[in-house]
Amino acid sequence: MSKDGFGRGRLGLVLLTILAALAGGAGPAAAADPREELHAAFDKAVKGKTVAWVPVWLGVLESEWTRVMKAHFDDYGIKMIVRDPNFKSDVQLQAVSTLINEHPDVLVVQNPTTTLLAREIKRAEEAGIYVVQVNMASNSLSDAYVGVDVPKVGRSLAHEIIQECGGGKGSGEVAIIEGEATAAYSLDMKNAAMAEFKTDPSIKVVSSQPANWDANKAGDITTTVLQQHPNLCAILGVWGPMTAGAAQAVKNAGKQGKVKIYVASDGQPADCDLLEQGLFTENLSYRADTQGEAIVNAVIALLQNHDKPGSKHIAYYTTNYWVKSKADRAYCFTVPKE
Amino acid sequence: MSSLRRFWYRHSPQLFLSELLEKRWMEPIVPFILMCVVFAAFFLLIPGYTSWVNLRQLMRDFAEQAFVAMAMAVAVLAGGIDLSVGAVFAMANFLALYLLEILGLPFPVMVAGVLLFGAAVGAVNGGLIAYAKTRPFLTTMVVLIIVRASYNKLTAAFTGELASAGEGGDAWDFLGSGYVLGIPTNMACLIVIGLAAHIFLTRLRPGLHIMAVGSSRKAARHAGIDIKRALFSAYVISGVLTAFAGILYAARQNSSGTDTGVGWEVNALAGVVLGGISLAGGRGTIARALIGAVIIFLLINGLVQLGTHGSLTTAAIGFILLAAVGFNVKWIKNKSKVLQKIYVSPTLVEFRPPPSIARDAGTAFAENDRLHAAEAIALDRIEGPEDVILDRHDNLYTVNRNGSIIRFLAPGYEAREEFARIGGRPLGMAMDRDENIIVCVAGMGVYGVRPDRTVFKVTDETNRSWLRLKDDSRLYLADDLDIAPDGKIYFSEATIRYDLADWALDGFEGRGNGRLICHDPATGRTRTILKNLAFPNGVCLAHDGRAVLWASTWLCRIYRYWLAGEKAGTNELLVDNLPGYPDNINRASDGCYWLAMVGIRSPVYDLAMADPGFRVRMVKQIPPDEWLCPGINFGCIVKFDDSGTVRESLWDPGGRSHPTITSMREHKGHLYIGGLENNRIGRLRLPGADPDWTSWNSYWGRTEAAAPRRARLERVG
Amino acid sequence: MAEDVHRRTAYKPSQAMAVLGFTLVAAVVFSLTLPGFLSVGNLFALTRGISILGVLALGMAVVVIGRGIDLSQIAALAVSAAIAVTLINAGYSSVAAILAGLALALLIGAVNGLLIAVVEIPALFATLASGLFVLGVTRALVVPHYQVFLAAGHDDLLMLGANIAGGLPVPLLIFAACAVVVHLFLSRTVLGHFIYAHGDNEAAARLSGINVRPLTMLEYALSASIGYVGGLIMVASTSLMHLQIAESTLIFDVILVVVLGGVSLVGGRGNVLSVVAGTLLIGVLLNGMTIMNLDTQTQDIIKGVVLLIAIGLDSYVHPREEETAKQGD
Structure with missing residues (x-):
């Protein structure tokens, strides 16, 4: 467990407590409100869940995804674990195998090849973990694919x-x-x-x-x-x-x-x-920032659908944007100062 | 307080440390500790790290890297290097998948094919390096480039087929995800093959040849080893091990990626060096390579599990490798220096003032000039006659510094001949019932010489004491012996910590480093009877054969160890507080015992023995020439009886002709005198002694079974 | 004895000359078979392509002659050049930033030398680990995304990678200048001779009064700083520095170029001509194969086989006494 993960976990816990208190304060009277019900169902499905994310490494692209995902997951009270194999496929496989044993709710992976993680993706789904594949697909289809066409x-x-x-x-x-x-x-x-x-x-x-x-x-x-x-x-x-x-x-x-x-x-x-x-x-x-949001959406959708892991395969192909002049600057993301 | 002091010096931690440092398995102690520390650190930092699930995962992930590290280790131990392992590994991985899943060949054919490929690449490496004499680093680097490029080309060509390949069958799945006794299959393979490789390199001839060639080619050639074949085989083994790793990896991953095996040669090399295997070759073991590989694997795996950013993982690995190897290099380099500094560990010896030896003292020890009457035999024709013995025909045998037994023929003792050559440094002698000369040889053990001059080994090892770090099963410094009526040989081993040349250092220690050992020729077994004795020296069977008398040189005491009777098996003090350092003990014709005094005690040395700290400083701080040593420039022989009473003494004051007397033997009214450093044998007429008494008769004369026994022995021999 | 002298005076082509001859043969074959190989433009393209490799090889040669090896060279140059570019982007003057990068390269080299000469870690391992360390630290602290682009408007620095009149590439000029300087240093200065002495027989060098520890530090500092020049050319040619080159197989190419021409890994052998010869051979091969539009793998295989033959031939022409051969060679 990383320090970051721990920190986030604690933050999530605090949020949870506050929200629980608020919910309690709102009382049963609010339960009849369909909008409130929707929110309660969302919280129930999402809050306190764990998402594990294994990119091939944390390069510019992957860091941007990570940044976007982290911002959203923090907001939803989802705990996020990141493993950085630093471009070593054998290390990445180790990381994924170990993570499956730790049993997160959703596993987000970026495949270096079409075969490397194929077995582990199946194993993860059999173990009841949703698997989202990002940008580079594997031979094993999984619950969701997010990425460029x-x-x-x-x-x-x-x-x-x-x-x-x-x-x-x-x-x-x-x-x-x-x-x-x-x-x-x-x-x-x-x-x-x-x-x-x-x-x-x-x-x-x-x-x-x-x-x-x-x-x-x-x-x-x-x-x-x-x-x-x-x-x-x-x-x-x-x-x-x-x-x-x-x-x-x-x-x-x-x-x-x-x-x-x-x-x-x-x-x-x-x-x-x-x-x-x-x-x-x-x-x-293909805009890493919007891709990051697409990953988040896929995760949220999976958590709320309650389908059995591996039962459906949904694709989120992201949109490409032409950058032809200075005016198209918006299609490049900005790396925040660390 | 003083008992505490005694306890401290008796169980000196310094002694423990120095024996620890002497052990060969202490060499990889730094990597070993690092491995434990790394594991412990991740155990504390990562929840569930030591859960069975995670441990199994770790084992499964580790095995292939271990094989590649082993392959690299074999090449490095042979004095070369094999950089091609990473590429060969990747290619083997691809080939396994190709043969099994695309061509659909049966499992055993696939395994054979891939191993053959590994052997072939190894043969190219080895052939070039051993027979064409190319340089290992360069050759294997180029082979790396070629194999890697071929691999990339092949995987690119078969991407589609590999991606859609079918199942590999049960054996394949068992290899990739099965368990043997709960251990992942690939780890089980590692254990078996690792042990086999270890035995190969340390016990079997071809493996030893590889190690020898790695240590020194010149020496290996002089020893008649086929250097080329050994080198060639090392690379072939390296290739086969790597190929096997490729098969395991293929079974586990079912994937052939662009970066498969990239940089594995570097990791393997790092593991090998981290484990402390010398890049100069010939020094190291398979286990050390594995320790190094484990450290690197655990570090990378654990840091990633901790969620560390890739950059920090890289930096941490770099730093830890540098720190660990830097420390290890210094450790290996300075270990022997440290050992040298702390090896001598003096203990406390407290003496009472000795009886006076003054001429007018009136004690049995009072100095006289009786040894001046001794005539010199073999003057300048012998070097260091530590012990002398005479046979039934009055011939005189003695030991010589060069490792031989010299015989001087009766009656004039002018004719000199080399009776037998044993080697080592022969010391105490005894003659058994069959008139074989049994002799203690320093550095070798106990040997015998038959009357026909053939040499045979009696024993060179005893039982090991299991609670001691030092392996004391070998005989280091057998000193003197005697033979009981039942044929058992009792001999003393002066010390197990020093060579004969360093006897003075053992003296500075004053510690119980020696032992009394019994060898039974009937069973061929050798057992230690008494251990932790302070320089046990002379050994003599009592006249009645019911006890062994032995002298402790540094404690200036004679002990009696009972063999028979109600006290059998007990050791008792017979003579205490001698004024000198006792050496050999031999029977006298009047029922008493002769005792050689190798040196004379002095008050200042006695004082030093009571102050171990002083002796530590002396040995450490001043050159050997300046050390305070026991006084050995005296000649003295004393006679004592079975009650421990000293009867008389014979002196050569100042040691004019017989300094450092280590032995004497009574024979037909004469006393023959030998000394460790002497250039002669003394012969002193003993007025009043039985002129017919001989030592051999005293031991064996009463039985007349000697002749037939000898005949029987000769038939058997 | 007389025979000995005779043998020594008999002409035997040095390895560098043999490699040059081989290069010439390859060049002639390519000229005859490949259209467009033999043109001024292509020769410039060829030499531009190998200039960086050549410069790096010069630095490596200094270390190898001193019986060492520097696996951290690429990491050191990537790190110091990346930091120099970062400083420039942060608004420091080019000169100051480049000097700061140089100082860093020298420091990394000197620390390598310290680890090898004083701590006595084997060179192969010390430089391997130190490369990992500087790379990781730099990425963690300075260049988080492994790559840094040179901001626009630094044409003075970009000139290092440009062409001057007639299409003559500046990197080639830099390579030539470095070659001359290193040659003069190795063959005309006391320190250069010391480096040969150190590589030939370290014990003898030490006993004859050479202080080998600072000398080792100097060798590695030179390797890193000459490598840094190569790094600057990289930045100038591509306007960016990507730290991942430190993890590529470039270092193997550098060592290959060095050793191919006759700078033996046993130390004390070879000279700048060897490096130039090795560089040219690789350059000609690569250029010819790029014109043939062979893919990189095929190029590598052909290159490897040629090298293997060259290594075999070399050990046939220059047999070494394997019993006295130094280990780790």
């Missing part, structure tokens, strides 16, 4: 590139900067984009290389690609910070503005900054 992001970005470069408007040469070749997120986005590109015969994907989420590597790849294909029209980056390296390489090659850069973004502030500096052409932001 990755293929859709790939298609949208590709569509935008076709608008810009296809049909003879540009050279039609496109480079894709992948994340890690085997990561589902990167793979799905790339495949969807490739399918979309196929619809326009003038588009030619000249390079599709994984940069392993490393900006330097992305820069090196871009430098070489630009060398080989000086007429490159657009670059599709699957992740903002990594693509920043590609953007700098374009700038160093003196082609800023000539080579358009389209990026999938979680909406972190730096992505908007780079766009405002003219390094990125367009971002497609």
Whole structure:
């Protein structure tokens, strides 16, 4: 049990006591009021429950989710436990296994691969724990999936590139900067984009290389690609910070503005900054802050539905927002000062 | 107060500490304590940490990392390193899933296939390193890169198939989520294979070869070990262990992710170093690698369970590893220094003033010049005749410093020949019924020499005292012996804490470090009779054969241990407060006993013995040349009888020709005198002594069964 | 004896020369088979790509020549560069911030040296753990999200990663300058010779009066600070520093480059030419394979096999006496 968790638990307890006192004060007369009943049912379903949250690590995106979730859960009197495996999948599996033994009410996980947590998710539901999967789905469907529709992001970005470069408007040469070749997120986005590109015969994907989420590597790849294909029209980056390296390489090659850069973004502030500096052409932001709210809503819904864990599978695909100019700043979240 | 003081010095914590530090299992004590501390800390911080559910979870999560750490340990112990373990592990994990779930091969075929893969990668590593003589670090690093890249390529290619793969069958589920006697299957495998690996490395020839090559290639080659094969096998073993971990992981996780096994080589290496295994090779055990791996695993697991932010987990791990290894390095380095500093632990010895030895004192000890009459035999032809003995044909046997028994032939004792060579430092001798010479050899035990000069071992160990930390089953410093009529050999072991060369240090301790031991040739058993004796030295069977007399050098006493009669099994003080330090005891022709005095007490040394603190400071603070030592520049032999009364004494004042007398043997009216550091054997005519009396007859002469017995023994031999 | 002298004077190509030759062969093959490989533009792209690796390898070489290894180099440079960028973003002048970062890098290096020379922790382990430690602390206190972007408007710093007239990449110039400086330091200064002596035989070096403890600290401080230069180039080329590079396999690439050219891990061998040769070989291979649009895995496999052959050949050409070989090599 973490210090934070303990603190929150105590806060929840205090709130509970106060609310109980208030409820007691309101007396049975209020019980007939349907609005009051609704509230009482909500409190009963939600208050004092425990939500365990295991991201792959606490990066920018995950921290934003955590921040939003924590704010809401605190408000509802839900206790939240966070485990940070720091990008080690074996540690994440350990954390999830141990948490299932501790039996929280809801388990929120972010899957690093489609298979890693599949067994544990089933085990959790058998043990009567609701499981919410975030952004990256596993092979085991669970009570709820909240997250970005990755293929859709790939298609949208590709569509935008076709608008810009296809049909003879540009050279039609496109480079894709992948994340890690085997990561589902990167793979799905790339495949969807490739399918979309196929619809326009003038588009030619000249390079599709994984940069392993490393900006330097992305820069090196871009430098070489630009060398080989000086007429490159657009670059599709699957992740903002990594693509920043590609953007700098374009700038160093003196082609800023000539080579358009389209990026999938979680909406972190730096992505908007780079766009405002003219390094990125367009971002497609899936907005971690609103995703965080969607997670909270999924949790609240599960707790109130009282379905048996594993009996239904609900998806909450989050909406993507185009960031094309300074005016779209709102689609990037702001990281609060810690 | 003084009894408290006695108690303190008798049960010195310093002694306990120094014996503790001597133990080999104290080497990994720092990692071991750290492991316990980490576990205890999480036990206090995490509710339900030691619940059976959680413990089982911990075991299940730990096993694979342990296998990889073991694999790394084998390579490191062989003097190399295997960085490819992380990648091989991941690949084995993938292969297991591929063979079983995609190709649908039977379980045993899959296991064989994956282990074969591990062995193959090990063979590539080992082949390059052992036979092509490439550098381990670099070679395995490149193999890591190749295997890792292949793994990434394969998992990418089979992502879809792996994701939709079916079930692996019962054996597979048992491996992944079953229990053996309540213990997770993979942990049970770890226990079995870990023990096997330990036995392999410490008991079996190929494993010992690996350790030897890791310790010193040169020495290993000189010992005739095939270095290349040993190195090769180490890497193959490493590969197989890693591959096995991959199978277990696959069974448990059913997943082949992008980061599977990434950085595991680093964790394994960290575990190995943390456990105290030297990166220089050859030093360490499997258990230590496991201790290191446990610490790292528990730390990461526990910190995550505490909800620690990933950054702090990283920082904490880094810091703890540095602190632990830093401390351990210093500990290993300074342990022997500490041991050296505290090893000598003097105890309290309180003497009364000794009887006077002045010429005019009128006591039996009064100094005289009677030893001056001794003629020198073998002058400068012998080195350190600690003991002398004569056979029935008057030939003279003595021990020599170089480990041999020397014979001087009667009657002139001019002809010298090496009778037998045993090795070690032979000390006290006795002759048994079959005229074998039985001899105590310092550092080796008790040995015998038959009349045909063949050497045989009598015994070199006794029963271990279980309440003592120090393993005292081996004989360290067997000193003198005698043989009872029933053939049992009674011998003294002077001390179990020092070598013969350091006898003075044992003297500074004055502690009961020695023991009286009995070996029964009939059963071949050796038992300790009396222990915690202060430098038991001379041993002599009483004339009637009913008791053993033994001398305690540092206490200046003679004791009698009863073998028969109503007092059988009891030990009583016979002579107390001798004016010198007694050594060997031997029978005299008149029914008395000769006693050699190796040194003479002095008031200042007696005072020092009453002040242990003084001796501690002396040993620690001043060089050995300046130490206060027992006075040994005297020659003295005394005669006492069965009642403990000292009858007479023979002196060589100033030790002109016979200083440091350690033995004497009466034979046909003469006394033959030996000394630990002497260059001669003395021969002194004893006026009035029985001219026909021989020691052998005194022991065995009354029975005439000797000849047939010997014949029988020779047939058996 | 005469034979001995003879053998010593007979020409034998050094490992660096052999690697250079191999690089040349690879380059010729690529030029003939790959369109666009042999062009000024591509050569600049190639050298830009390997400049950072080369700079890091120079720093690592100093430590390796002194018979050490610095696994914390990437962590140290990431941390100090990230902190420098954070300071710049907070409004400090670029110069002050960069110097502060340098001071931090020197400090990390010196502490590494202290742990190794005074506490006597094996270098491999000490730098491994210290890397984890600085990384964790920095992320906890300064760079909570592992990455820090350089705020807009610091073109002076970005110049380090830009191109100058004719497309000549500045990182290449920095690499060249570092190579010259390190070469002069190692071959012309007393301290440089001391480092060779230290690596060749530590006991002999100590007995002949070299104070090896401060020397070790110097070696690691140099490794970290030269690495820091590489970190600044990274920031300048990408306008951000992502701490996760410390957990990537980059450190293996650096060691590989160092050792490939003949800076042996046993210490006391090799020079700057070795590093340059190793860097070029890797650069040519990577560039050629990127042009072929091979995926990273295939690139790694090919790179690995080539290296394995190179290692095997090397031990065939330069057999070592394994009985006297130092352990941990």
